[in-house]
Amino acid sequence: MKSVSGADAVRRKLSILDDRIVKHVGRANAQSGGELVRIAKVLHPGDGTNKAAIHGTANADGSYLCDFGPKAKVTEGKNAPRPFVNPALTVTRKKHKARAARAMKNGVKEAFGG
Numbered sequence: 531m532k533s534v535s536g537a538d539a540v541r542r543k544l545s546i547l548d549d550r551i552v553k554h555v556g557r558a559n560a561q562s563g564g565e566l567v568r569i570a571k572v573l574h575p576g577d578g579t580n581k582a583a584i585h586g587t588a589n590a591d592g593s594y595l596c597d598f599g600p601k602a603k604v605t606e607g608k609n610a611p612r613p614f615v616n617p618a619l620t621v622t623r624k625k626h627k628a629r630a631a632r633a634m635k636n637g638v639k640e641a642f643g644g
Contacts, residue, residue, distance in 0.1 A: 543642050550637040556592025558633035562626040563594030566618055573614040576601055 567586040574581045583599030598615050 547638065547641040550641045551634060552592050554633040554637040554640070555630060556588075558626075558629045559592055559594045560588040562622065562629055563588065563596055565625070566596055566622050569621055570596070570598055570614055570618040573617055574599075574601070575613060 563586045567584055571581045571584050574584065580599055580601050583597075583601075585597055587595045587597070589595060598612075602612055602615050
């Protein structure tokens with residue numbers, strides 16, 4: 531049986547990689563979710579009570595749940611776009627993808643000491 535030099539060190543680093551990824555990506559998801567909620571409130575055409583119903587919740591597993599309130603499903607016609615949800619998602623999509631990629635990179639760097 532062959533022995534690989536440094537295999538134990540790599541196994542140790544890989545075992546802590548999952549925790550680092552969850553920590554960094556969870557933080558990025560919370561930041562992106564908060565930004566999405568803030569933009570949806572700005573784009574919402576209604577009054578203050580409907581805007582106050584828009585909120586987000588960070589979950590323990592690193593995910594973020596955005597609740598756009600009761601007016602999120604108001605559409606014109608059968609397949610019309612949601613008036614403030616879809617534009618908010620479109621505006622934040624590129625930024626969220628970049629933030630998530632940076633979080634992954636930072637998690638790997640932290641786990642491997644680079």
